[in-house]
Amino acid sequence: MFRIYLFLIVLVCQCVAIPLTKCQQGVNCFLPRCFCPTFDHPMNLSDIPQMVYFGFDDAVNSQMANHYDFLFLKDNLTNPNGCPISITLLVSDEFTDYSILKRYYQHGFELGVHSVTHTHINTGDKVREEAGDQRDNFVTQVGISKYDVVGWRSPFLITAGDQQIDALKQLGFKYDVSLIYTRPHIDNDDVWPFTLDYGWPFKCHNNRCPKQNHKGFWQVPINPLIDYTHEFTCAFVDGCAYKPRNEAEAYKYIMDNFYRHYNGNRSPFGLHIHAAWFETKHLRDGMNRAIHSMNELEDVYIVNIKQMIEWMKYPTKLSEIKTFDGLGCWPRDKAFLHILLMVLPVSSLFILVIALLVYVIRKLMFRSRHNDYIALNGKKHMNKLVHGSDDVEM
Numbered sequence: 001m002f003r004i005y006l007f008l009i010v011l012v013c014q015c016v017a018i019p020l021t022k023c024q025q026g027v028n029c030f031l032p033r034c035f036c037p038t039f040d041h042p043m044n045l046s047d048i049p050q051m052v053y054f055g056f057d058d059a060v061n062s063q064m065a066n067h068y069d070f071l072f073l074k075d076n077l078t079n080p081n082g083c084p085i086s087i088t089l090l091v092s093d094e095f096t097d098y099s100i101l102k103r104y105y106q107h108g109f110e111l112g113v114h115s116v117t118h119t120h121i122n123t124g125d126k127v128r129e130e131a132g133d134q135r136d137n138f139v140t141q142v143g144i145s146k147y148d149v150v151g152w153r154s155p156f157l158i159t160a161g162d163q164q165i166d167a168l169k170q171l172g173f174k175y176d177v178s179l180i181y182t183r184p185h186i187d188n189d190d191v192w193p194f195t196l197d198y199g200w201p202f203k204c205h206n207n208r209c210p211k212q213n214h215k216g217f218w219q220v221p222i223n224p225l226i227d228y229t230h231e232f233t234c235a236f237v238d239g240c241a242y243k244p245r246n247e248a249e250a251y252k253y254i255m256d257n258f259y260r261h262y263n264g265n266r267s268p269f270g271l272h273i274h275a276a277w278f279e280t281k282h283l284r285d286g287m288n289r290a291i292h293s294m295n296e297l298e299d300v301y302i303v304n305i306k307q308m309i310e311w312m313k314y315p316t317k318l319s320e321i322k323t324f325d326g327l328g329c330w331p332r333d334k335a336f337l338h339i340l341l342m343v344l345p346v347s348s349l350f351i352l353v354i355a356l357l358v359y360v361i362r363k364l365m366f367r368s369r370h371n372d373y374i375a376l377n378g379k380k381h382m383n384k385l386v387h388g389s390d391d392v393e394m
């Protein structure tokens with residue numbers, strides 16, 4: 001009988017305990033440290049800025065730079081707050097030209113890590129090594145502070161489950177963008193980014209999603225796009241089986257997906273993509289037109305992932321957004337600091353040259369005085385020689 005009571009008590013406790021393990025915003029999860037998975041942001045829809053972010057994968061070199069310059073720099077596009085639009089580059093090492101990366105970083109693009117070797121990175125140790133080493137590459141070859149590198153995407157979206165998040169947290173990373181969220185129906189809403197305080201609660205594609213809780217670590221879900229035929233979905237913009245056949249279809253493909261967010265739950269519209277897609281001219285032109293169309297809207301912000309997460313941590317109404325630091329021109333300030341740091345060694349060199357010059361001049365003057373002394377001494381010596389003296393040295 002006692003055993004039955006015990007069993008019932010355990011059962012009741014478990015029933016009570018279950019809701020406690022479910023993420024409840026404002027109950028067991030509080031911003032800015034924690035945000036529950038949701039399809040409906042607590043803020044009124046009309047107050048939410050529509051954020052658009054690009055996550056570009058793989059190497060950055062002159063070939064890719066042509067596309068980035070064309071799409072994101074050529075026209076000096078700014079967000080409604082007056083700050084330049086930004087993107088996130090998730091960079092792997094091979095074939096990357098770090099001088100180009102430096103230029104983008106100085107402009108205000110976010111640099112995230114996409115491994116060194118671009119191989120199957122499916123254990124915590126591998127994640128720790130690849131993420132740490134590639135971040136070191138940024139630090140040494142781009143001049144970025146390691147604290148500015150906070151995002152990771154797994155190559156091929158092959159992940160290491162809980163070990164992956166543990167490794168990234170240990171390294172000081174703040175977010176992962178490697179997991180796909182699949183909508184039950186093609187037209188359902190997309191999920192907002194959230195923290196893993198209560199794990200990954202959705203279906204897992206590769207069976208390697210975090211099952212445990214990871215406090216304060218952001219998961220930026222990949223919400224698949226609908227292809228231009230409106231039949232199939234694809235995680236990456238360039239991953240759809242049916243590619244748009246002309247510029248009009250490419251434009252419509254992007255804009256249709258954008259409007260699902262803009263006229264839907266206003267969750268951030270993520271474009272996960274490889275720049276190689278733009279080797280086809282009509283695809284690049286379609287994207288270019290879509291970027292301009294989105295940019296013309298007063299409530300749309302084209303930002304990098306780090307900026308988007310800043311807004312998630314400190315949700316700010318559209319009416320106050322223009323003074324919100326999180327979507328501000330902070331990369332500009334960083335660039336200014338960077339320029340200052342670049343200038344400092346030059347000024348140090350200048351001071352060194354001046355100091356050397358002063359030293360050389362003083363040395364020359366001393367030598368000249370010394371010569372005079374010797375000369376005077378010489379004259380004295382001569383005088384003594386001429387007029388005779390006991391002091392005359394022989």
Ligand SMILES: [Zn+2]
Nearest residue numbers: 057058155156
């Ligand atoms: Zn890749």
